[in-house]
Amino acid sequence: MHLPIADRLALDILDGHWPVNGNITLEDIQNRFGVSRTVARDAARYLEAADAVTIRRRVGLVAQDPATWAALNPQVIQWKLHSSQRKRELMSLTELRLAIEPAAAAGAATRASLDVRAKMPVLAMEMRRHGEAGDLEPFHELDIEFHSMLLRNSGNELFASLAPIVATILRGRVEINMYPSRPSASALDAHDAVADAVWKGDAERARKGMHDIVDEVSTVIATR
Template sequence: MSLLQTTITGRALRTSHSQVVSVLGQEIVSGIFAEHAILPGDAELSARFGVSRTVLREAMKTLSAKRLIEPKAKVGTRVLERSEWNLFDADVLGWRFLGGVDETFIDDLAEIRLALEPAAAAMAARRASSEDIAHLREIADRFYDPLHTRESIARVDLEFHVAVLQLSANPFMRSIGALIEAALSVTFRLSSPAASPQHITECAVNHMRIVNAIAARDEAGARSAMENVIHLGAERTRVALHNIETAQA
């Protein structure tokens, strides 16, 4: 189940393997197990989660592949430094998201999106076929629904931005979908254009500008329109976070 879907439904898949990976992953990312810490041994972890050594070993392999941990002979399994973590991994991003959202996290997501998505939009303007652009316009048309809920508009938003990555025809761009999903999950949790019909219309118009620039083969225009969408979303989220923090103070 995706991060966005988990945020919407509040449910996540819970096989024995996924439970061990999820719990330990969240504990590492949140700092319960600090950088350089040695995790408890296999016997202790197997007893804690009620799983076999085989399930536990597979879970540890998954966490190792995400660069959160590293087994050391005669030492144990060590938590790696944060700089080693694969932050483009959907699970790692999700655990960072679940650990709490602050302005730094919002800014970091916006910065990396601004470094990548406008370039993807420019590539799409150069490379997308007429059929590709027609499909992107069909997705953008779905923003124009005054009855959108936060869930429904978040789904359309994710589909649109992933489609632009696909239209870039660059395989590296296609691989950052988890990053986009994390950013939209923050938006879903804190703020949404679905708060009012006016905001829905503004969101729709801004996304359609991206489509129109791509269709016109206007690389600079596509880049600028994508930057505008990212800036507006990040600012809306910052304002919502500030309002929440002020209300809690």
């Protein structure tokens, strides 16, 4: 019950309705949302865990600058993607992907098991089938699986830990309508190229193909 309240309060900060360093009390939350003190306290603690607020005795919840929030917390990413700061957040996240995913694809080409490498062309083929047919829901789920599998099987535990974050980014981009009505031919071709390179153990070709995928995303976001 406290999660929708935390969502609303986080968006209030991000959209400037609750100014940074401004404070509200648990009583304010209770009165605004018509909830018990326990629910108000749970919402406050949830925001505090994401560094969105600090809680001070006799002061209440104090809004923090969004630049200091837990940037890689999936919930923080969701909040920012659904706020007026969505484009800036998407650009920052895409820069992160550009720094990490090409290296992860290269790592998967040389470190992933044979079973995992063999699955990549199958995923790419299914993505193409659904993408060209305009079946976007299964396409997006396959896209998440494709990128997550490369991160998890890159041979780098730090890259692997980012798989849920990349999944959040990909889902969030769809939720806020920052995805084309259907995937471009070049994006499908690039996924095919990455899958083939990983299957054949060609690290540099996998790296280049993944760079092409994410760089195209960056270009699309910049022009919106």
